[in-house]
Amino acid sequence: xxxxxxxESVSFTSVAGTGSTSSGDETVVSRYGRRFPLTLAGWRMRxxxxxxxxxxxxxxxxxxxxxxxxxxxxFAVARLDKGKVQRVLRQYLELCQPGCTGLVHLLDAxxxxxxxxxxMEYVQGYTLKHYLAGANMPSLVLRMHWFGELLAGLGAVHExxxxxxxxxxxxxxxxxxxHLVLLDFGLETCxxxxxxxxxxDEIYGTPYYLSPERMMxxxxxxxxDLYSLGVVLYELLxxxxxxxxxxxxxxxxxxxxxxxxxxxxxxxxxxxxxDGLLAKFPENRLQSVETVVQMLQGIIQLCPDLQVxxxxxxxxx
Numbered sequence: 001x002x003x004x005x006x007x008e009s010v011s012f013t014s015v016a017g018t019g020s021t022s023s024g025d026e027t028v029v030s031r032y033g034r035r036f037p038l039t040l041a042g043w044r045m046r047x048x049x050x051x052x053x054x055x056x057x058x059x060x061x062x063x064x065x066x067x068x069x070x071x072x073x074x075f076a077v078a079r080l081d082k083g084k085v086q087r088v089l090r091q092y093l094e095l096c097q098p099g100c101t102g103l104v105h106l107l108d109a110x111x112x113x114x115x116x117x118x119x120m121e122y123v124q125g126y127t128l129k130h131y132l133a134g135a136n137m138p139s140l141v142l143r144m145h146w147f148g149e150l151l152a153g154l155g156a157v158h159e160x161x162x163x164x165x166x167x168x169x170x171x172x173x174x175x176x177x178x179h180l181v182l183l184d185f186g187l188e189t190c191x192x193x194x195x196x197x198x199x200x201d202e203i204y205g206t207p208y209y210l211s212p213e214r215m216m217x218x219x220x221x222x223x224x225d226l227y228s229l230g231v232v233l234y235e236l237l238x239x240x241x242x243x244x245x246x247x248x249x250x251x252x253x254x255x256x257x258x259x260x261x262x263x264x265x266x267x268x269x270x271x272x273x274x275d276g277l278l279a280k281f282p283e284n285r286l287q288s289v290e291t292v293v294q295m296l297q298g299i300i301q302l303c304p305d306l307q308v309x310x311x312x313x314x315x316x317x
Contacts, residue, residue: 032056037113038072045070054188059122068107071118073188077111085116092118092187095160102153104173104181118187125176128232129169132239140267143236144296144306146180151296153182154229155289158222165189165220167228168209169235189220207248208241212256212280223282226292230277237267242278256280269299 029045036056038045047059049069060070089109096106098121108119128146131138138146150172157164164182171183211227214220234242242261245251260278263271273295276286286292300306 029058032058036072036074036115038070038115038117039113040070040108040117040119043068043070043119060119067122069120069122071120073116075116077114077116080116082111085111088187089116091160091162095156095162100153100156102149102151102180102182103156104183123173123175123181125174125181127170128172128174128180128236131174132169132235137239140237141306142178144300146174147233147236148296149180150182150229150232151289151293153180154225155293157182158225158289163220163222164225164228166206166209167225167232168206169232170206172232207251207255208243210252210255211282213282215252215256221282222288223285226277226285226287226289227279227282229292230274233270233277234261234263234274237263237270237274242274269303273299 028048032048032051033045038058040060042062043060044062045058046061046067048056049059050057054075055071055073058070058072059067061067093106093109096103098105104123105121106118107121110117137143154164154167164184166184166189167182173181173183175181209228209231211224214224218224231242234240243251243254243258245254257280260275262268263274273286273292276295277292279285286295
């Protein structure tokens with residue numbers, strides 16, 4: 001199991017350094033660029049946004065001055081079924097077209113310099129985790145609007161026949177215009193398996209968001225994505241995770257055996273939705289994003305304070 005730093009893994013938006021920071025006469029970009037080379041026509045690496053065990057993300061700029069985030073995976077390409085990887089990349093390119101709701105836009109993807117890469121829009125903003133950890137929680141109306149946009153993004157992923165596999169608040173960004181965008185939807189796990197770094201029955205994800213069946217080694221599914229969605233919803237409603245612990249063993253035990261926590265009175269109307277998403281057994285869980293949307297719409301109808309003109313609770317098609 002990948003548990004990251006402690007019980008929480010590092011988020012996409014962690015900054016490793018700036019292009020101008022030097023070690024002797026060497027910039028951070030050139031140092032990482034030598035270790036993990038990637039040359040793409042028309043793009044120049046300007047900064048390092050994030051570096052992890054499995055990938056590095058560069059801030060790049062093209063000849064027109066447009067910035068992008070380029071993710072270069074560290075997997076050995078020789079181990080990959082290149083045909084399968086190209087098919088998967090095409091699926092994600094078709095899914096993440098500019099204009100898609102709730103998903104980061106994917107501009108290009110492929111294999112170059114013996115590495116798999118993604119060219120993504122550079123999203124400036126903060127993670128949902130950042131907003132929920134602040135001293136002043138955003139209004140419930142805004143939080144539920146974000147949840148509606150999250151449903152649109154996850155619904156699009158599932159309708160494309162794909163899974164997210166690592167849904168969490170640090171994989172969700174809020175754009176500067178206030179709209180939500182979902183990152184890292186399943187591709188990294190797929191590449192980890194294909195490259196042999198991860199067995200098909202191994203667990204990869206953040207323990208706070210893992211469903212009980214995934215902890216037992218069952219494969220990812222829409223149901224396990226929906227469990228993770230339930231954890232995110234609980235955080236949106238309360239600012240806290242449904243289960244917390246001082247050790248990994250204790251945390252996993254709570255996910256598997258502890259009762260589903262009760263919501264505070266102020267947001268108790270959402271309890272049926274939490275119960276449906278955090279059910280211990282996948283067969284007892286809400287079965288699709290559309291089912292979640294339908295239940296959410298019913299709750300909104302009972303909460304006049306949340307009936308804001310212009311709020312869209314529909315799943316994007």
